[in-house]
Amino acid sequence: MPLSIRWPRFIFVSLVALVGIAGFSSLGVWQIQRLYWKRDLIEQVDTRIHAVPIPAPGPAGWSEQDAYRRVTVTGRFLHDEDVLIYTPSDYGPADWVLTPLVTDTGMIIMVNRGVVPDTRARAGEYARDDGTVTVTGLLRVSEDKGWLFSRENDPANGHWYRRDIGSITTAMGYDNAAPYFVDQELGAAAGWPRGGQTVVQFRNAHLSYALTWFALAGVVFAGYVLVLWGHRTAKVCVAPAVDHHA
Incomplete structure (x- = not known):
């Protein structure tokens, strides 16, 4: 059968x-x-970070494809409007120091000048560059979204935990601000803030x-x-x- x-x-x-x-x-x-x-x-990205720097693009002249591109920008820092963003670091609890830089065209670019230990940052014990300066660094895309256990930004009380440039510049009332920020390279002089802390590593x-x-x-x-x-x-x-x- x-x-x-x-x-x-x-x-x-x-x-x-x-x-x-x-x-x-x-x-x-x-x-x-x-x-x-x-x-x-x-x-x-490896090619960009080792390339000759180019002028930073304007608010409408950039794309996310420019991430990690070396750029230069010349202008004047607005140190009285520094923004401290808490971050863990090799130096223990610390803060990124984001300082608005205004160019001769009136454009605002947020520059991440580097990291400062938290106690020093909160006390304002770090260097400030007066006059016209030229900054070289990596163009970074705004950190609009938080990570799994990251704390939410609190613009009303001035507490920042990620580099959300759109929220930061809006809270500061800047109309002509670039939607990205620039990670400043490590300078020759030692001290704080300490630039050149960009981690370029992709899983x-x-x-x-x-x-x-x-x-x-x-x-x-x-x-x-x-x-x-x-x-x-x-x-x-x-x-x-x-x-x-x-």
């Missing part, structure tokens, strides 16, 4: 396997695409993610093969023999 297939169950198992294999494989392909994208991004685990998704697709495929094999080797019902001597 031939083995009968339970078609509803077989179709259901086949559909589940197909969806699983296709879904996990698609995620694996997507991670491979992300891998090449991330490698290209790292190469571009790139896309290959391991891709291998994980492809492995899951393989597991689903192997499970499906086992199910088919189980159907093939199931016990066949055999008709009872007829006793001719009865």
Whole structure:
């Protein structure tokens, strides 16, 4: 007697396997695409941070593709409007010192002059550059979104925990402000603020993610093969023999 297939169950198992294999494989392909994208991004950023600096773009002349590009900007610091942004650092609890710099065209660019230990920063014990200065640093995109455990900015009370340039310049009443900030490079003179603290490091685990998704697709495929094999080797019902001597 031939083995009968339970078609509803077989179709259901086949559909589940197909969806699983296709879904996990698609995620694996997507991670491979992300891998090449991330490698290209790292190469571009590495080229930018070592390039000859260019003039900082105006508020309407930039894009997020300019992130980590070396730029220069000349103007005058408005030290009486420094913004302190709390951050952990190699020096313990500290603050970024963001100072508005006004150019000769009236544009405002927030410059991250560097990090200062928290007690010194709150006491105002750090250097200030008077007169016209030229700053060289990396163009950074505004930190509009917080991280998992980051505290929310409190503009009303002047408490800042991330470099959200849009919120900062709005709270300060600047109409002609660049929507990015500049991380100032480490200068020759020691002291505070200490620039050059930009961490240019991108996590790139896309290959391991891709291998994980492809492995899951393989597991689903192997499970499906086992199910088919189980159907093939199931016990066949055999008709009872007829006793001719009865």
